[in-house]
Amino acid sequence: MDTQPEQLHAACRRVVAVINGKGGVGKTSTAANVAGQAADAGHNVLLLDFDPQANLSEDFGVTQAGTGHDAGAALFDAVARGRELVPSHPQIRPRLDLCGADPNNTRALVAWLTAHLGQPGGELAVARALAPVAPRYDLVIMDVPPVLEEPRRVAMAAARFLLIPTQADISSLKGLRLVSEQFRQARNVNPELQLLGVLLTFVPEAGKAIRKDVRNDIAADFGTAEPMFQTVIRHALSPARDARGSGLLAHELEQFVPTKAEQFERLRQRAAGATVERAVSSTAVKLAADWASLTEEVLTRIAAAETLAGTGAER
Numbered sequence: 395m396d397t398q399p400e401q402l403h404a405a406c407r408r409v410v411a412v413i414n415g416k417g418g419v420g421k422t423s424t425a426a427n428v429a430g431q432a433a434d435a436g437h438n439v440l441l442l443d444f445d446p447q448a449n450l451s452e453d454f455g456v457t458q459a460g461t462g463h464d465a466g467a468a469l470f471d472a473v474a475r476g477r478e479l480v481p482s483h484p485q486i487r488p489r490l491d492l493c494g495a496d497p498n499n500t501r502a503l504v505a506w507l508t509a510h511l512g513q514p515g516g517e518l519a520v521a522r523a524l525a526p527v528a529p530r531y532d533l534v535i536m537d538v539p540p541v542l543e544e545p546r547r548v549a550m551a552a553a554r555f556l557l558i559p560t561q562a563d564i565s566s567l568k569g570l571r572l573v574s575e576q577f578r579q580a581r582n583v584n585p586e587l588q589l590l591g592v593l594l595t596f597v598p599e600a601g602k603a604i605r606k607d608v609r610n611d612i613a614a615d616f617g618t619a620e621p622m623f624q625t626v627i628r629h630a631l632s633p634a635r636d637a638r639g640s641g642l643l644a645h646e647l648e649q650f651v652p653t654k655a656e657q658f659e660r661l662r663q664r665a666a667g668a669t670v671e672r673a674v675s676s677t678a679v680k681l682a683a684d685w686a687s688l689t690e691e692v693l694t695r696i697a698a699a700e701t702l703a704g705t706g707a708e709r
């Protein structure tokens with residue numbers, strides 16, 4: 395219980411918090427797809443859902459019905475009761491463990507954090523829960539809800555890296571200023587916290603030229619030259635909806651995109667008067683490629699940060 399903050403942060407050196415005070419900017423999709431693709435590429439990954447809405451669990455096909463109902467109990471027990479953190483859904487995909495959320499337990503966790511944040515060491519509650527298990531993983535990703543202050547503060551106090559997804563519109567960019575302020579405050583508790591990058595999400599095909607302007611704005615907020623990821627995530631509503639609706643990640647959806655021959659056959663059937671279900675859009679392939687490119691950048695940036703800090707060789 396009385397582990398030094400330095401030891402906790404050393405154990406949490408591969409922990410990434412996905413944060414933005416705004417909802418609907420792609421936080422959960424980022425956490426799910428980066429985790430899924432990193433695991434697919436051979437890394438051991440742990441995903442943690444701190445959002446009572448439990449969208450992250452949904453992205454992996456876990457619903458509130460049946461066994462998924464008390465998914466958030468694992469995080470609550472670990473943080474509030476000091477029990478060992480046992481993923482609610484181990485191996486939800488090969489090499490990927492999920493600690494899910496649910497409305498009851500995750501709200502109880504937020505209430506517990508609210509009551510304990512003011513106490514000495516309260517801010518490190520999640521760091522303490524994660525420290526014994528984090529070293530087993532190559533990557534730990536936390537999906538942090540918008541608006542709720544407490545999960546954000548404990549997540550920032552535990553993480554080594556901060557990943558901020560944002561849309562490129564004016565109000566989202568204004569919201570980033572607030573996140574940059576919270577980032578600075580968090581570094582008082584957790585001096586190890588670094589900005590891994592800002593990710594532009596849901597960028598329309600025609601809107602890629604805005605990137606340069608946005609890059610300058612973001613650099614001004616964070617005082618870093620190149621905080622923006624090179625990768626942007628394209629606007630692809632239909633595959634994103636299909637993915638969440640079917641509990642599959644973008645790269646898993648790819649296999650359901652019809653081939654040219656299948657497309658022709660569907661057209662033929664439709665012309666013959668048959669009812670043909672809507673097919674998965676071929677944009678799913680491009681969306682999956684965006685997530686793959688981001689995952690590679692995330693892993694490269696982490697490796698570069700570790701080399702710089704001289705910790706890379708330990709692994």
Ligand SMILES: Nc1ncnc2c1ncn2[C@@H]1O[C@H](COP(=O)(O)OP(=O)(O)O)[C@@H](O)[C@H]1O
Binds near residue numbers: 418422424449630634
């Ligand atoms: N590439 C995309 N293009 C357009 N919409 C998307 C894309 N990816 C996800 N969405 C949709 O945007 C909404 C918000 O995404 P989500 O990842 O849940 O954001 P957050 O966690 O920040 O609230 C969801 O309804 C999701 O289906």
Ligand SMILES: [Mg+2]
Binds near residue numbers: 418422445539
């Ligand atoms: Mg979310």
